[in-house]
Amino acid sequence: MMLASTSRIACPRHGLLIARSLHSSTSVLNTNISKGTSSATEPPATEAKSTVPSEILPPHPIIPADQISGAPVELRHRVVRIFQPAQNTMQSGPAKGSRWRIDWDVLQGAGRWENPLMGWASSGDYMQGTRIGFRSKEDAIHFAEKQGIFLVISGWDYYVQQEPVKRIPPKNYAENYVYKPNKLRIARTK
Amino acid sequence: MLRIAAGRAAARSSSRPIVNGRTIPGVCSSCSANRSARRNFSSSSSRQADITLTVDGKEVTVPQGTALIQACEAAGATIPRFCYHDRLAIAGNCRMCLVEVERSPKPVASCAMPAMPGSKVFTNTPLVHEAREGVMEFLLANHPLDCPICDQGGECDLQDQSMRYGSDRTRFHEITGKRAVENKDLGPLVKTVMTRCIQCTRCIRFANEVAGVEELGSTGRGNDLQIGMYVEKTMDSELSGNVVDLCPVGALTSKPYAFHARPWELKNTESVDVLDAVGSNIRVDSRGLQVMRIQPRVNDDVNEEWISDKTRYAHDGLRFQRLTTPLIREGDRFVPANWEEALTAIADGLKASGAQDNEIQAVAGHLADTESLVALKDLVNRLGSDNLILDQQLGDKAPVNGIDIRSNYLFNSTIPGVEHADVILLVGTNPRHEAAVMNSRIRKSWMHTPLEVGLIGEQVDTAYGYSYLGPDARALADVVAGKGDFGAKFKAAKKPLVIVGSAVTEHADGAGVLKAVAKLVQGHKAMLTPEWNGFSVLQRVASRPAAYDIGWTPSKAASQTTPKFIYLLNADEVDPKSIPQNAFVVYQGHHGDVGAQLADVCLPGAAYTEKSTTWINTEGRSQLGRTAVPPPGASREDWKIIRALSEVVGQPLPYDEVLALRDRMWEISPSLVRYDVTEPVTSDIALAGLKTLSSRTAGVAISGAPLKKPISNFYMTDPISRASVTMAQCTRAFVKGENYGFSEEEKTGQASYA
Ligand code: SF4
Ligand code: FES
Numbered sequence: 001m002m003l004a005s006t007s008r009i010a011c012p013r014h015g016l017l018i019a020r021s022l023h024s025s026t027s028v029l030n031t032n033i034s035k036g037t038s039s040a041t042e043p044p045a046t047e048a049k050s051t052v053p054s055e056i057l058p059p060h061p062i063i064p065a066d067q068i069s070g071a072p073v074e075l076r077h078r079v080v081r082i083f084q085p086a087q088n089t090m091q092s093g094p095a096k097g098s099r100w101r102i103d104w105d106v107l108q109g110a111g112r113w114e115n116p117l118m119g120w121a122s123s124g125d126y127m128q129g130t131r132i133g134f135r136s137k138e139d140a141i142h143f144a145e146k147q148g149i150f151l152v153i154s155g156w157d158y159y160v161q162q163e164p165v166k167r168i169p170p171k172n173y174a175e176n177y178v179y180k181p182n183k184l185r186i187a188r189t190k
Numbered sequence: 191m192l193r194i195a196a197g198r199a200a201a202r203s204s205s206r207p208i209v210n211g212r213t214i215p216g217v218c219s220s221c222s223a224n225r226s227a228r229r230n231f232s233s234s235s236s237r238q239a240d241i242t243l244t245v246d247g248k249e250v251t252v253p254q255g256t257a258l259i260q261a262c263e264a265a266g267a268t269i270p271r272f273c274y275h276d277r278l279a280i281a282g283n284c285r286m287c288l289v290e291v292e293r294s295p296k297p298v299a300s301c302a303m304p305a306m307p308g309s310k311v312f313t314n315t316p317l318v319h320e321a322r323e324g325v326m327e328f329l330l331a332n333h334p335l336d337c338p339i340c341d342q343g344g345e346c347d348l349q350d351q352s353m354r355y356g357s358d359r360t361r362f363h364e365i366t367g368k369r370a371v372e373n374k375d376l377g378p379l380v381k382t383v384m385t386r387c388i389q390c391t392r393c394i395r396f397a398n399e400v401a402g403v404e405e406l407g408s409t410g411r412g413n414d415l416q417i418g419m420y421v422e423k424t425m426d427s428e429l430s431g432n433v434v435d436l437c438p439v440g441a442l443t444s445k446p447y448a449f450h451a452r453p454w455e456l457k458n459t460e461s462v463d464v465l466d467a468v469g470s471n472i473r474v475d476s477r478g479l480q481v482m483r484i485q486p487r488v489n490d491d492v493n494e495e496w497i498s499d500k501t502r503y504a505h506d507g508l509r510f511q512r513l514t515t516p517l518i519r520e521g522d523r524f525v526p527a528n529w530e531e532a533l534t535a536i537a538d539g540l541k542a543s544g545a546q547d548n549e550i551q552a553v554a555g556h557l558a559d560t561e562s563l564v565a566l567k568d569l570v571n572r573l574g575s576d577n578l579i580l581d582q583q584l585g586d587k588a589p590v591n592g593i594d595i596r597s598n599y600l601f602n603s604t605i606p607g608v609e610h611a612d613v614i615l616l617v618g619t620n621p622r623h624e625a626a627v628m629n630s631r632i633r634k635s636w637m638h639t640p641l642e643v644g645l646i647g648e649q650v651d652t653a654y655g656y657s658y659l660g661p662d663a664r665a666l667a668d669v670v671a672g673k674g675d676f677g678a679k680f681k682a683a684k685k686p687l688v689i690v691g692s693a694v695t696e697h698a699d700g701a702g703v704l705k706a707v708a709k710l711v712q713g714h715k716a717m718l719t720p721e722w723n724g725f726s727v728l729q730r731v732a733s734r735p736a737a738y739d740i741g742w743t744p745s746k747a748a749s750q751t752t753p754k755f756i757y758l759l760n761a762d763e764v765d766p767k768s769i770p771q772n773a774f775v776v777y778q779g780h781h782g783d784v785g786a787q788l789a790d791v792c793l794p795g796a797a798y799t800e801k802s803t804t805w806i807n808t809e810g811r812s813q814l815g816r817t818a819v820p821p822p823g824a825s826r827e828d829w830k831i832i833r834a835l836s837e838v839v840g841q842p843l844p845y846d847e848v849l850a851l852r853d854r855m856w857e858i859s860p861s862l863v864r865y866d867v868t869e870p871v872t873s874d875i876a877l878a879g880l881k882t883l884s885s886r887t888a889g890v891a892i893s894g895a896p897l898k899k900p901i902s903n904f905y906m907t908d909p910i911s912r913a914s915v916t917m918a919q920c921t922r923a924f925v926k927g928e929n930y931g932f933s934e935e936e937k938t939g940q941a942s943y944a
Contacts, residue, residue: 079849085458085460088453089495091345093350105816106819112478120478165489166488187404189405189407
């Protein structure tokens with residue numbers, strides 16, 4: 001909930017979208033809805049009551065990195081996606097499975113082209129080959145949020161993709177030999 | 191739920207009986223004492239107790255009945271494996287997962303051994319290392335050293351594990367050389383190099399358990415063990431592509447992708463599939479401007495780990511038949527134009543056609559994304575029309591199920607919920623072709639539980655047994671009355687599920703069927719409870735739930751109007767005869783298919799891999815796709831085209847960027863932009879929905895026309911798969927049963943591919 005309120009302040013215009021997408025858990029989403037904010041430009045009623053300074057100051061210190069990072073201004077207009085890269089289904093190794101990543105959407109039109117001689121792909125978009133890894137979702141969100149100028153530009157707009165849903169039941173070798181009272185429904189050819 | 195807990199094991203472990211230095215498995219001692227417990231053996235819900243054991247000095251608590259390999263994983267120890275797979279039965283035949291258990295004389299195969307309370311497991315000792323090295327040596331003794339020309343190279347379990355756990359020198363000095371096995375012909379999708387097979391039997395278990403191809407099996411023993419179909423036969427399953435992923439080595443690889451790319455050259459983009467309404471989670475692997483392959487992404491709420499062959503292989507259709515520039519019809523040919531000319535031509539055409547109000551018609555096709563549907567609906571409404579129709583039979587009328595209440599057109603039981611049903615009634619649907627991945631869940635449940643399935647409609651091969659109840663709506667009356675074997679079972683069911691196919695609403699008897707279903711649902715107590723909603727409509731088209739959600743339906747007056755201006759948004763199933771001669775037709779889409787031929791102006795849009803848009807699946811789950819490659823040529827994202835057009839026709843839409851458009855979607859229905867979750871309809875509202883359904887369909891008569899399956903060729907259902915070469919080969923091999931000529935080509939030797 002803390003993060004939800006931060007991002008809403010951080011990005012007044014798209015606050016709702018971001019707050020909405022920030023959490024994958026339904027319970028938090030429902031809290032947003034129950035406040036009945038249907039327009040993105042209005043701050044939620046509950047927060048409007050509190051005084052302005054405490055509203056603006058984030059609960060954890062966010063260093064506005066954009067002031068000194070020298071990152072091009074265009075980056076402020078692009079949405080980044082925060083996600084946990086899916087494990088390759090071709091392999092069983094779990095390495096790097098818990099990392100989170102920030103990367104940029106492909107730009108429409110001018111994003112990529114092919115070199116007619118060699119067939120290599122070129123791009124005018126310098127963020128095309130960039131991706132940033134993080135240990136946790138919170139780290140990634142914090143990174144995106146701090147890319148701003150204090151009180152002027154909020155952080156990057158971001159979309160948090162749900163982490164992979166994996167539910168593996170306890171498995172047992174003996175299940176292969178369990179007696180089934182009715183007609184056998186599988187012919188094992190192993 | 192596996193979790194690590196500190197302490198509380200020691201006392202329990204010391205009290206376990208010890209025989210010959212081994213703890214007796216807790217599961218066996220308890221169930222031999224109790225006969226009824228044995229029945230419940232396979233259902234995980236009966237195992238409530240947790241046990242605690244130590245893995246590499248770390249205590250871990252897992253549910254009783256867990257395999258040791260899962261316990262080790264929970265403790266954070268990586269166990270190498272080839273045959274064990276999370277979603278298949280345990281085989282225990284590769285022996286790569288050996289670990290050391292205290293007081294066990296030999297290393298144990300951790301996948302085949304249940305975790306036992308108090309045992310001390312070591313995964314990182316000299317004994318384990320030696321055991322793994324030994325297993326690796328045996329596996330490699332008969333494995334060819336062809337990694338440089340193997341498609342699995344770079345994402346091969348055997349390659350990685352031999353680097354990590356194998357020996358660094360060889361003791362292989364057989365003069366006779368290595369074992370060699372003949373390749374099998376499994377059809378146009380799966381390429382086999384059987385010499386590389388390590389007999390892990392994952393492919394067999396998948397075919398047996400998940401896909402329902404019981405012919406794939408093993409013959410011979412020991413060194414002669416071979417994997418194959420026993421006779422010359424292709425692997426005819428719509429899930430066959432998954433064995434390519436499962437195979438831990440390069441024995442089964444993808445035929446269309448053979449020698450095309452290496453995994454490290456590919457850019458992975460996580461997205462959503464749209465070729466059916468399941469919304470499988472996929473990873474689009476692209477190189478440069480081309481989509482090279484499509485892989486599944488694990489999501490147990492939707493597609494588990496599987497995707498259908500259409501999802502996986504139809505992407506080569508994205509390269510052919512594409513519309514890349516706007517086209518304007520001049521006489522009987524299309525002339526390429528620029529965007530300005532095309533949009534002006536449409537504005538002029540709209541004026542010239544004299545279309546007023548409801549004479550302006552918009553048709554929503556199969557592959558239309560939610561953003562463009564919303565934009566087009568807003569535009570058409572601003573032009574004063576309500577004539578929003580669907581690209582299907584009877585699509586020009588308001589749907590019989592009504593779209594005011596969501597539960598009337600969604601898959602309310604949710605896809606994972608299918609596994610909880612104890613009786614399933616399929617009405618006018620063949621889930622195997624309409625939602626292949628969901629069908630595997632029915633099969634899973636059918637195999638492991640006493641699930642009963644009944645089918646009304648055309649008789650089809652569903653990959654599980656079912657009772658056939660009849661071809662038409664009249665058969666439903668018997669079930670409602672509880673007559674017959676199946677009717678009685680349905681009455682007695684605790685979690686009954688009715689799956690109504692989307693084709694029912696396109697059928698002349700649709701209203702009659704839905705009337706009977708509404709009666710069936712309302713007359714059954716277990717059907718609608720706060721926990722369970724057994725009335726599910728299975729949509730088969732990706733755009734349909736979104737179209738219903740935003741209210742894409744013609745008003746009464748509109749469906750009687752003859753249109754003068756028609757806007758086809760990705761509509762490629764239209765009947766050319768349904769379009770009036772003098773109407774001005776615009777087609778917006780990505781392929782030159784049926785719709786484009788009818789158009790006066792074609793606007794090139796982006797395919798699903800080329801735009802970041804919202805898709806609503808049959809459960810009502812909204813998911814955000816992602817751009818993997820830019821759209822070709824001058825084509826643009828679809829909603830932007832409509833936005834640009836709105837300016838030219840003088841009704842500018844109020845959103846300039848996608849975030850503003852999503853705010854508009856939020857206004858229409860918040861669930862459209864609440865990504866990755868399904869929002870269940872409460873049982874009260876679902877009941878109200880059924881009541882409206884009953885009142886809408888009151889007094890309709892049943893004609894008794896048989897219900898037809900809507901998909902006759904699974905491999906070609908939309909413009910992308912119709913343009914795909916691979917899908918054409920599948921059609922020849924699996925639908926027409928022809929010799930598709932691929933295996934002959936293979937005899938010319940592999941170099942011809944390279
Ligand atoms: S073909 Fe592949 S998946 Fe099948 S048994 Fe051989 S190695 Fe295992
Ligand atoms: S993974 Fe345990 S024997 Fe193969």
